[in-house]
Amino acid sequence: MIKNAILTIEGQEPFEMPVLSGSLGPDVIDIHKLYAGTNMFMFDPGFTSTASCESKITFIDGEKGQLYYRGYPIEQLAEYSDYLETCYLLIYGELPDAVEKQKFELGVLRHNMVHEQLTWFFRGFRRDAHPMSMMVGVVGALAAFYQDSLDINNPDHRRIAEYRMIAKMPTLAAMCYRYSKGLPFNYPRNSLSYTGNFMHMMFAKPTEDYVVNPVLERALDRIFILHADHEQNASTSTVRLAGSSGANPFACIAAGIACLWGPAHGGANEAVLKMLDEIGDVSRVEEFMQGVKEKRYRLMGFGHRVYKNMDPRAKIMKQTCDEVLNELGLQDSPKFKLAMALEKIALEDPYFVERKLYPNVDFYSGIVLSALGIPVAMFTVLFALARTVGWVSHWHEMIADPNQKIGRPRQLYTGSGRRDYLSVDKR
Template identity: 65%
Template structure:
């Protein structure tokens, strides 16, 4: 509800702009009345623009707080399974015991993919990046689920969400197996969501008795939870914008995967490992950090655009990282290098004063590396986890009246000019 109005004077004309209060966070000024003034607002990067109203996720960057449906992220990561969090994102509340059993069973029923989808993989080069494959095969799901799909229908929305969340680990693991030249492993529905993904990633037909490590399984489930949703980020906004056209929801999720791929978004954890490769050895860390201070190089996996102090997801991820490294006893020079970077960033006043703390990408990259997951799969796992958030936002939009997204621009090109025939052009 609009509580008060802001007043804007443009060329002597005064316009009243409603101030709208949410349940948490900053109030927003409804600038729709600007259209009458002949002016538009200008906000590169949408830094102070709220184009949607949502009840799903809340972030307070100053406090370092992340809430999903009101539940703090650390409590969810430490006490709930990823699929419970997915249920809450979709439905507004954590499931009770009966709802949990029913939702988990529905997910298990839909983990398999149509056998014809295997042929899509064969169209990719063997050295194709797994994210390139994911954009293609997830988009291809729209060819299998399109007839009579009506997202104004609650049952259709539910089955769409279940299919996507259930099939994403299968497609992700298939993308990895294809890139490795290994046979696909079909899902095992006696495993949990995280166990099943690890099984499809690492088991082979000659090792069907593969049992995921309990510590690794818990770590993977937490990685899924900590990446499940993050409000109106670039990929979520892409999914919503595509969805606002009425596009097939599977195609919308593929659009989100494409947006996530960028190194400034989901590709950041991959960029962390690439940075460690560039540094080389622990002995090079002090010199590298001096280059960071002089802005000669960029420090990947530290700081965050939204959080002005410690990323709340990183706190949980650091604890998980320590558990995994201890349990696996991994002796990897690259992990030793990462710990050296972390130590300097947490102790050096330069980084502390600028709130350049390790973020969730830094620790998740280290964990995935320790588990044995290749760098090229890091963003795929991010996409797998974020699917629950993407589809929750898309279906929230479809559950109420909405408008097609149509931003405007500040035009700085040529003014109107006459066409000149080619023989008369200079």
Template identity: 65%
Template sequence: MGTNNTEGDVFTLSTPSGKELSFPHVKASVGPGGIDIRKLYAETELVAYDPGFGDTGSCESKITFIDGDKGILLYRGYPIEQLSENATFPEVSYLLLNGELPNAEQLETFNGDLRKHTMLHEQIRNFFNGFRRDAHPMAMLCGTVGALSAFYHDGLDITKPEDRELSAIRLIAKIPTIAAWAHSYSQGSPFVYPRNDLGFAENFLYMLFALPSDPTYKVNPILARAMDRILTLHADHEQNASTSTVRLAGSTGANPFACIASGIAALWGPAHGGANEAVLKMLAQIGDVKNIPAFIQKVKNKEDGVKLMGFGHRVYKNFDPRAKIMQQTCKEVLGELGIKDEPLLELAVELERIALEDDYFVSRKLYPNVDFYSGIILKAMGIPTSMFTVLFAVARTVGWVSQWKEMIEQPGQRISRPRQIYTGAPKRDFVPVGKRG
């Protein structure tokens, strides 16, 4: 195909034979629009080739907007900086689900609905016994969430708005309990039940760390606020791999529990949800501030296995707006816990300073992302690295559910079915085994 140009609301493309084709311009409220190429194959017998879908708009969405060049992240139009500073995670969850921030009455009702559904069916305790004690918490989370439809048969008619709403509330409320129980099971600790007198993040930390033998245990409010902020920062991030997986599964009409389990499975990949753990491993590998220059040189020399983790992002080509908030949260948590000389933080700060002054990284737009400081925070709070991606899933559940719900409710929704460009053998005849060379 030749060059393209815009003519009003239409793009025209010319084929090598000189035929001109017109495709509608899909306008966006903010950011880049697109070209509607749904008739491309019918008109040309060609498909758009875009490995990894980096330049393909798979859907229209009103939930999250990212401007990677300017470092902007908006939930339903609200900057992430304002939400993380002023709103609670349940407020942000309501916003993502419904499109507007709740008033006081709506928030009270929403919090009440979440509390009502934090408990798990008691037989799910027995379900956990099917896992080995050394099973990864993500395996337990993925398996248990996928099995929820076996425990909650009602509310699964996705054609009914009330069923979609019930499923959304159940997932947001129950996944923190499943996550906490996965942690307890792997540690050999007793399961701790949720409490209705605690806030969302506070309740999650309570289930992670409290013991039935200590009725006086209280969650530190500074740590609860930090966890609330972490959940908000990770709540949604547009059409990433796990969200796209949820939408793909949801397009088949699969039940919402199965759809979210598919998102958890995609998140488990180290290239997606395991980056903050990789940052800790990198800092441990460096070991000391004096070793940073040598490490930086190895990165620039592209030595095998040496990578600068926690820098750069598939979308952001500027500062990840979440990273600055996470850095401040890290200082607050370490200060509250009395950790004044945290070697990892000292390493992180110095590594960030050196990298941001090096033309090699600046010219490649490799700036700190949200994962750079989050691992240090979680480690300081006593959360094992095996739980880092689980926490990510707890936060991202509301984004997945919001995206799933939006997709189901969009007119003309159809099953997702990407095309391919086949490069294998052409048609050939079968040869009996005795005649093969």
């Protein structure tokens, strides 16, 4: 059944617009002919009610607390899958069989080295530079070293570029960390898993053997899965907008990293740790939460702009958090006790329950990353590492769409009307 929406504007004929239905989620009104038919634009700051594209990759129902990658619930992927298999799913749309999985893993691993001259870039950064500033620079610079995969109209070039970015992101992230600490870079080891190799490049000492703890490896791999994609968020939309101009894939991902760096987007778990440090002690929790009610303090890591119910990733991260703290013997650490006291009040106090301010994925992931020994400044870098596959999947989907056009939002202009220029002596 064909449905239409009718827009009634005073002084004009009613204007009909098609109503489109997706496989899941609410219907959308197709307004792309609105300006031609009415001489008007839609006004939607922040795109809160605008579907900017059609996509088959990720579905979110914020009211029901659902997150699906290619139709698979995030809970199932986090429990049964691993990060590279999830990468395959996001890129190709289906889970791989055993042969496809092995081929994909080998294809990614063979690209995890970076050009040796790229390591010289780090010498130009200050040692106290924020790791995200280094990531923006070195990821964008990949286009200067891998010029054999820049033709976005060539499907083979696109695939090679996607594999390279997924493979090299852990290497570059670890290099940012090691450089800031004055430590020598560690080369990748293909005998390790994707996540185990990242841990090796981060923490191994040249003078000692490094053994990957499987509990911690699984926890970090799960964090990567949970952050792999999240539909049309700010950074993904940035990648799509940059890509719509025909920019090379490395530049597009660098743009996504720059957007993710913003504290309103990628800095949420970092903000959780800063909040815990500011509270300081479990004895101050009740006073702090009362201050939240009185708008004197901000509660970080609770509630979500999209999820109006429980964040489906939070339950998984809560379990992961317990596993990591038990493995490391940190159950009684002051910071963990402080976090659990906050969680208890938020889940029981009517003020927070009525406003659905449940703990979100950032609340627990910040605690886990801190327990793993990852500095707060590196949190957003790990977010970028995990989200790279989501970015390249959306970029590929957009470039492969024959109907895609360069992004060009419009505006409601409220500035001065036409004015004539006056020479400086008459102003």
